[in-house]
Amino acid sequence: xxxxxxxxxxxxxxxxxxxxxxxxxxxxxxxxxxxxxxxxxxxxxxxxxxxxxxxxxxxxxxxxxxxxxxxxxxxxxxxxxxxxxxxxxxxxxxxxxxxxxxxxxxxxxxxxxxxxxxxxxxxxxxxxxxxxxxxxxxxxxxxxxxxxxxxxxxxxxxxxxxxxxxxxxxxxxxxx
Numbered sequence: 001x002x003x004x005x006x007x008x009x010x011x012x013x014x015x016x017x018x019x020x021x022x023x024x025x026x027x028x029x030x031x032x033x034x035x036x037x038x039x040x041x042x043x044x045x046x047x048x049x050x051x052x053x054x055x056x057x058x059x060x061x062x063x064x065x066x067x068x069x070x071x072x073x074x075x076x077x078x079x080x081x082x083x084x085x086x087x088x089x090x091x092x093x094x095x096x097x098x099x100x101x102x103x104x105x106x107x108x109x110x111x112x113x114x115x116x117x118x119x120x121x122x123x124x125x126x127x128x129x130x131x132x133x134x135x136x137x138x139x140x141x142x143x144x145x146x147x148x149x150x151x152x153x154x155x156x157x158x159x160x161x162x163x164x165x166x167x168x169x170x171x172x173x174x175x176x
Contacts, residue, residue, distance in 0.1 A: 023068055023082055030097045030106060031070035031077045038069045042170050055133070056165040058158035061085065065166050076100045081163055082110070088151050090114045096160060102167050103132040104160060118149040120156060128156075133164040 024037045044052065044063045052060050062083070070077040079098040084091050090113035097105040107128045112119045124146055128137070136142045137160055139153045146153045 023066075023080075026082070026095055026110075027068045027070050027080045030080055030095070033072050034070035034077055035073065036071045038071065040067045040069065040170075041065070042067060042166060044166065048166075048169060052162050052165045052169060055169075056158075056161040057136075058162040060162050060166075065163065067167065067170065078105055079167060081167075083159055083163065084111075085155055085159055087112075087114050087118065087155050092152070092155065094156065094159060096163055098164075098167055101132075102164065103130055104128050104164065107156065107160060114152070118152050120146055120149060120152050124153070125156070128160055131160070131164075133168045137161050137164075 020039070023039075027037045028034055042065045044060060044065065049060045049063065065081060065083075068080045068082075070080070078100055081096045081098075082093065083096060084093040086092075091111070092109060092114065093111040095106075095108040095110050097107075099105045107125045109119065109125070124144065127143055131137060131142075137157045139145050139150070139157050143153065143157055
């Protein structure tokens with residue numbers, strides 16, 4: 001079992017303070033120069049959900065998104081979101097890191113409860129790096145399909161698309 005999987009499973013049973021500490025540790029792994037980590041909850045209203053869905057071409061299933069912003073000397077190093085969704089019948093937990101300008105920095109699978117053959121390889125996840133809210137992120141067009149793991153690929157692409165748009169809209173068009 002990987003450290004990330006253990007961390008994710010412990011987060012499910014830990015107290016809220018434990019979850020916050022674990023999330024901050026993940027942010028510091030992705031942004032090692034961070035001096036401070038700020039937590040910002042974004043509650044998506046009906047109007048914002050409709051806008052995000054239209055822009056992202058993806059269904060928003062969660063109305064609360066927590067952005068963790070890494071800063072150094074007041075300068076934003078980037079943002080991170082921890083997000084879980086159902087792939088087929090079981091959950092997958094992702095860490096989605098964003099550059100200060102809102103582009104994807106790195107998508108990491110923290111927990112994957114589906115059979116291992118459906119798990120996306122790191123090489124596939126790496127094709128998301130650098131993609132922004134204006135990229136289509138469509139499996140089979142912009143992103144290579146994963147043979148035998150179509151639902152996984154589509155799920156990650158959809159989650160990435162709507163979270164890119166939520167981040168963009170959170171600050172009126174820019175990153176929060």
